[in-house]
Amino acid sequence: MQLTLVNPKNKIEDKRSTTFSRTNPFQAKVLKNVNLNGADSCKETRHIELSLKGSDLSYVPGDALGIIPSNDSELVASLLEEMKWDPEVTVTINKQGDTLPLKEALITQFEITLLTKKIMQQAAGFTENEELQKLVSAENINQLKEYINGRDLLDLLHDFGPWNADAQEIVSILRKMPPRLYSIASSLTAHPDEVHLTIGAVRYSSHGRERKGVCSVQCAERTIEGNMLPVFIQANKHFHLPESHEKDIIMVGPGTGIAPFRSFIEERAVNQAAGRSWLFFGDRHATTDFLYKDELDxxxxxxxxxxxxxxxxxxxAQKVYVQHKMLENSKELYAWLENGSYFYVCGDKDLMAKDVHNALIDVIEKEGSMSREDAEAYLNDMKKQGRYQRDVY
Incomplete structure (x- = not known):
């Protein structure tokens, strides 16, 4: 008689072959969640460590981690109250016909903190409110943009009733909850089976209400050690360390922009890289906002x-930012560039990255004794060589 033996090794391999992704996220256990800012800071920056054990996920410095967040249950409760909806009524959440109780669907499935032109236009079909009809008309596009800015679904439902729509019809016009991407703040070689993040909690007032960043405040207020977060790796092919450990690197990352550079530095420490490294870091106050100070020291x-x-x-007395420190050190900075250094920027796209870009051109123009046009061409050459990389948001 022939026996068929079960190979336990194959079973393990089958389990590991599960590919975790944006559509099939891995449930990562929270190992650590601490506030990096001092008690008197007006900021809250969380350092979060997650376990990737059993996921077979891997990343390199420069990659991002996607988190699929959940909405604040208090905001959802306000929506349910505003519309007098039954939280347990069943709603269809996708084209496949899957269903969930309304409250759970609003917490886990849909974007409710941001409005779009499309949502506003579709919502107008559910009410006879003249103000909304006027707002979504083609000639009032600027007023519509102004209304959308800083408002959410609760504002929309509160401002333009009464509504001729049930919960299912309102849910059907909402966008699916998009993942939030964060630059990874750790090296996998330094922390096997772990991924670390540096997340600034977003809180602000707008149109008479306190607002909270969906994912950042979930991490700050509603995520403790032992909790699970659905995550996936997002590769970033345009932001990475030089292949050669001999190359010098210059990193500009104020605030949470330091995240990928912690990853870079850890990786180079493990690899005992011969190349030099130079970090420009900035924030508000040295005593309360110097993120990772002890590690950097x-x-x-x-x-x-x-x-x-x-x-x-x-x-x-006079505000000093990272770009000012670049200009102060222009002579040596240019010498590093001439020596083949790689230059990296991470952080705010609208202000900081532009100021750093212009300061870099200033440095090249001054120290290279060249025209503005030639300095810009020099920087473009660096881009083509992959020596000027930005991760801005």
Whole structure:
């Protein structure tokens, strides 16, 4: 008689072959969640460590982690109350016909904190409110943009009733909850089976209400050690360390922009990279907002971080930012560029990245004794060589 043996090794391999992705996220256990800012800071920046054990997920410095967040249950409760909806009524959540109780669907499935032109136009079909009809008309596009800015679904439903729509009809016009991407703040070689994040909690007032970033405040207020977060890796082919460990790197990352550079520095420490590294970091106050200060000090002592320039804008009468520190060190900065250094920027796209870009051209123009046009061409050459990389948002 022939016996068929079950190979337990194959079973393990089958399990590991499950591919986790944006559509099939891995449930990562929260190992650590601490506030990096001091008690008197007006900011809250969370350092979060997650376990990737059993996921077979991997990443390299420069990649991002996607989190699929959940909405604040208090905001959902306000929506249910505004519309007098039954939280347990069943609603269809996708084209496949899957269903969930309304409250759960609003918490886990849909974007409710942002409005779009399309949502406004579709909502107008569910009410006879003249103000909304006027707002979505073609000639009032600017007023519509103004209304959308800083408002959410609760504002829309509160402002333009009465509504001739049930919960299912309103849910059908909402966008699916998009994942939030965060630059990874750790090296996998330094922390096997782990991924670390640096997340600034977003809170602000708008149109008479306090607003909260969906994912950042979930991480700050509603995520504790032992909780699970649905995550996936998002590769970033345009933001990575040089292949050669001999190359010098210059990193500009104020605030949470430091995240990928913590990853870069950790990776280079493990690999004992020979190339020099120079970090420009900035925030408001040195005493409360110097993120990862102890780690950076230790990296300097160990010789992994060659230079560290800091700019704390609220500690001086005149505000000093990272771009000012670049200009102060223009001679040496240009020497590093001439030596083949790679230059990286991470953080705010609208202000900081533009100021850093212009400061970099200023440095090249001044120290290279060249025209503005030639300085810009120099920077474009660096881009083509992959030596000028930006991760801005």
């Amino acid at each position: 230790q990296f300097q002592k160990d010789g992994v971080l060659t230079r560290l320039e800091t700019a704390f804008s609220r500690d001086t």
